[in-house]
Amino acid sequence: MLRWLRCLHRPRLVIWRSGSSYVARMRYLVKLKGDDEACSAALRAGRLFLYHKLRPLLMRAEGGRHRPLDMKTTDVEALLEKLGQQKERVRESVLVGCTETWVPQFCLDVGTLEKCAVERLCGGEFVDLRKAFFLLRGHDVPHMARGRALLHWHQTHGFCSASGEPTVKNQAGSQRVCQGSGHTYYPQMAPVLIVLVSDGSRCLLGRQAAFPRDMYSALAGFCDMGETMEETLRREVAEEVGLEVETFQFASTQHWPYPQSSFMLACHATVNPQRCQVSVDKVELEDARWFTLEEIQEALRRASAPQAPGGGPPVFWLPPSFTIAHQLVQEWVRQQTAGV
Ligand SMILES: NC(=O)c1ccc[n+]([C@@H]2O[C@H](COP(=O)([O-])OP(=O)(O)OC[C@H]3O[C@@H](n4cnc5c(N)ncnc54)[C@H](O)[C@@H]3O)[C@@H](O)[C@H]2O)c1
Numbered sequence: 108m109l110r111w112l113r114c115l116h117r118p119r120l121v122i123w124r125s126g127s128s129y130v131a132r133m134r135y136l137v138k139l140k141g142d143d144e145a146c147s148a149a150l151r152a153g154r155l156f157l158y159h160k161l162r163p164l165l166m167r168a169e170g171g172r173h174r175p176l177d178m179k180t181t182d183v184e185a186l187l188e189k190l191g192q193q194k195e196r197v198r199e200s201v202l203v204g205c206t207e208t209w210v211p212q213f214c215l216d217v218g219t220l221e222k223c224a225v226e227r228l229c230g231g232e233f234v235d236l237r238k239a240f241f242l243l244r245g246h247d248v249p250h251m252a253r254g255r256a257l258l259h260w261h262q263t264h265g266f267c268s269a270s271g272e273p274t275v276k277n278q279a280g281s282q283r284v285c286q287g288s289g290h291t292y293y294p295q296m297a298p299v300l301i302v303l304v305s306d307g308s309r310c311l312l313g314r315q316a317a318f319p320r321d322m323y324s325a326l327a328g329f330c331d332m333g334e335t336m337e338e339t340l341r342r343e344v345a346e347e348v349g350l351e352v353e354t355f356q357f358a359s360t361q362h363w364p365y366p367q368s369s370f371m372l373a374c375h376a377t378v379n380p381q382r383c384q385v386s387v388d389k390v391e392l393e394d395a396r397w398f399t400l401e402e403i404q405e406a407l408r409r410a411s412a413p414q415a416p417g418g419g420p421p422v423f424w425l426p427p428s429f430t431i432a433h434q435l436v437q438e439w440v441r442q443q444t445a446g447v
Pocket residue numbers: 297299301324325326327328329361363365366369371391426430431432433
């Protein structure tokens with residue numbers, strides 16, 4: 108009978124920098140979520156990140172990198188008026204945070220404006236977020252992803268599923284209410300389990316047909332209603348590659364803005380090396396295979412998608428470094444090489 112073990116591991120110790128105004132800022136943000144008047148005042152004093160059909164506005168920074176372009180609310184109002192729109196449209200923005208110096212930050216999708224005109228007037232470029240993942244510094248990515256996810260949620264929840272009537276967002280964008288049914292809707296994330304499976308010396312990566320060419324990632328799957336994280340992990344590995352997991356270890360979590368918004372729960376797992384023959388579910392995955400430590404280390408050294416020289420055999424590559432899949436792979440390499 109196969110074992111199902113929960114690995115005993117030391118809990119991850121997280122140390123927060125103390126002495127900051129963190130508590131006060133969090134209380135300020137929760138006030139803005141519940142108080143439309145206070146949030147409107149914050150919008151006047153805040154900064155806005157623009158999106159165009161969910162593409163964030165970026166500007167070029169040093170070292171070939173890009174950074175998000177934020178604007179004063181009054182500048183965005185002037186931009187709207189210049190392009191024939193009412194300046195009150197800034198109220199369609201959603202609150203995404205607050206800087207350490209207490210500047211409230213909002214996102215606004217200006218997808219009804221002519222894209223090139225906005226880019227010309229702002230001196231930036233609207234970039235697809237998946238492409239932006241490769242252009243932005245890691246610490247800018249979660250912020251841009253959060254804005255996209257929240258804007259997308261509002262764009263797809265304009266009507267009440269009980270009454271069919273329009274829903275109305277509060278100023279912060281932390282909820283939408285249907286006056287007819289009285290339902291309050293909150294932005295949602297779907298829990299997704301992502302797992303790096305190992306047989307002790309190799310790790311298993313897979314690719315969906317929709318992935319960029321030659322990119323391989325850890326296995327992932329949505330949690331079914333009522334499942335625990337452990338049950339999803341065991342089921343997904345069985346479904347997608349036909350293997351039975353023996354042990355697992357929780358690693359970390361990450362918000363992921365696709366397909367709508369996912370809450371990624373990342374784990375490491377092991378299978379019995381005597382029973383590691385992969386049987387790929389071709390509906391879910393185009394391919395899945397075992398990679399040696401040397402192959403993975405080589406892939407980690409390649410910064411971005413490599414070009415196969417002279418049409419030679421394609422070289423596989425990993426998702427960008429800030430992704431939780433990449434982090435799982437790095438952790439696995441550290442664990443494999445510890446004490447070597
Ligand atoms: N951040 C990362 O490092 C990383 C890496 C890999 C995958 N992911 C993400 O994980 C997510 C899930 O992975 P997957 O596609 O392999 O899942 P999956 O294996 O569960 O297969 C996807 C299928 O599940 C069904 N499904 C069930 N619930 C769903 C829901 N709430 N939303 C959408 N579809 C649902 C659909 O039929 C869909 O085609 C994807 O959105 C992917 O972008 C993130």
